[in-house]
Amino acid sequence: MSVDINSGRRGMLIGGMEMPAASARTTDDINPVTGDVYLTVPAADASDALAAIEAADVAFPGWAATAPSVRRTLLTRAADLLEQREEEFAEILVQETAGTRVWAKFNIRMAAEQLRQGATMATRQTGELLATDVSGEWSIAVREPAGVVVSIVPWNGPLILCARAIAVPLAVGNTMVIRPSEDAPVTSGLFLAEVLTAAGLPDGVVNVVTNDRADAPEVIEALIAHPRVRRCNFTGSTAVGKIVGRLAGEHITPVLLELGGKNPILVLDDADVDQAAEQSAFARFMNSGQICLSVDRIIVDRSIAARFTEKFLEHVAALAKNGPDSPDAIIGPMIHARAAARVAELVSDAVVKGAQILFDAGPVDGAFHPPTVLTGVTPDMRIHSEEIFGPVAVIYTVDSEEEAITLANDTEYGLSSAVYTENGTRGLMVARRLRHGSVHINSHTIADEPQAPVGGVKDSGFGHFGSDWGAEFFTETRWVTVAAPRAGTR
Known part of the structure; x- marks a missing residue:
């Protein structure tokens, strides 16, 4: 054979x-x-x-x-x-x-x-x-x-x-x-x-x-x-x-x-913003977001939200510059045009209902959906609850650690999650409250090792x-x- x-x-x-x-x-x-x-x-x-x-x-x-x-x-x-x-x-x-x-x-x-x-x-x-x-x-x-x-x-x-x-x-x-x-x-x-x-x-x-x-x-x-x-x-x-x-x-x-998963990343008020922004962009857009462990909710404390968003958008723009044919590209076409159309529907539904587009790299072209970043997403929008499975990031802003944990757990899914904080003890305390099969402290949701349990x-x-x-x-x-x-x- x-x-x-x-x-x-x-x-x-x-x-x-x-x-x-x-x-x-x-x-x-x-x-x-x-x-x-x-x-x-x-x-x-x-x-x-x-x-x-x-x-x-x-x-x-x-x-x-x-x-x-x-x-x-x-x-x-x-x-x-x-x-x-x-x-x-x-x-x-x-x-x-x-x-x-x-x-x-x-x-x-x-x-x-x-x-x-x-x-x-x-x-x-x-x-x-x-x-x-x-x-x-x-x-x-x-x-x-x-x-x-x-x-x-x-x-x-x-x-x-x-x-x-x-x-x-x-x-x-x-x-x-x-x-x-x-x-x-x-x-x-x-x-x-x-x-x-x-x-x-x-x-x-x-x-x-x-x-x-x-x-x-x-x-x-x-x-x-x-x-x-x-x-x-x-x-x-x-x-x-x-x-x-x-x-x-x-x-x-x-x-x-x-x-499936609706995987959250929690960026707490004492997080290393540069690290969190870079790794969150990777966890969202690797393989055009078509990974079951991809981050779907980026939950950021309001005190650092502006700085995080600025850094995150810089990383997304850098990724978008590498076209699908580039040897270094991590964003390419999706598995078929139907998948790209479905993701476009999620974005359209969110925008019609009041979400804001922070980054848009262009129109959908067949199987290619451009990298997109949204904010202002609310529970009445499909993209809030459905697994995205595409190159669209959603940033949420919260006022407390408690609110971040509640939002992270408010989903029928529980596959992977991540927490960014400079306080290791705090990270462990938050990790124990997250209802997901894996929790990564100061690392992203698509972290994987062959000897580790995945489920x-x-x-x-x-x-x-x-x-x-x-x-x-x-x-x-x-x-x-x-x-x-x-x-x-x-």
Whole structure:
């Protein structure tokens, strides 16, 4: 199997073979900027999902029995291969999602670290000796791989989120079926699967099923409902996550969900304004704001609001000068024109209802939404409560720390947050009151490390991705007792 982008076609990966859909149907992978077909991939249906699950199930006993050090070595080798193919991946990402080259290279680096960190879980402790009241008996808790794992991967951080979804499950001995995004079938699934195959993973250990958007409900339900699927993980919108969670519940399939966010940054009155402004601009506009951890509410104490806003706008203007084609750009086109139009609707709704535009870099052009900064946003505006997921920043001004915390928590989401203050104790006290899965003091909301737990509360999901934090989810804990032979027996 190889990523032959010149052929204009790609197949699914099932049982180590590049496969068409059973129906022979295909679906188009569209370049967001030109609107042209970048390549075509198979449009799978439920029968293809079944074939992928069966291939993973056949491969499971052998992979689970593979020496842990071998699994670790193969995943580490895959990380090395990823880094060697940085330029190739960057070109595909630009064509497939309109992501910038800065974002592509960040995906490579972070995905490689996800694989390396995940690989360490292959040789972790797999059990413990329990206390028992039975004389002469050993009581043992043992963790073993669960079986076939389905990973449903989004387009926005495609390689990072694909690597995170599969690294630990593979390391601890599970086999995988990846369902990549319809908007990024190569970068959110097929590319990494090919790298893992090249690294030496056996046939069937990693499988990839691509589908047309219209067939997504059928394919996803077929993947989750199958009795051989023992775990599922999903990263994406809260709306789709609720559907995945419901299906998993119906079929008693344990599921890990990382969903949307309305992530706040609190800039308190004693903050380092320069640091807060620079990092807030990065946290809003990196990858055009299309990161689940992007800051959606920048909440600033009134005493420093004017100075912060001035510095923040300077950083936004500097970012805007680097056009989408610049090698240093972090703001580029969005995933498609529909996404840009939705963000434009949020801005228009806010302005009509009284919000003020502090920065506007020009009109919407197809999939490109210019970097924009708003203030004066109120709860009756859609942008106040909906996840923005685009290059629009909203600055709120508050009169107290208490008001800042209330506004930060006043959302159905709870994924990531940040606090800027020069008083560490104060930062910790505020952090403990923020209802978000992660809180960063004097660092931004998109801070991420492969060994750290990543997950949300409330409508941002449940469970944690991450190496140490995900290993238990992707294994079954079993109780084993060993009694001493009775006298006179052998």
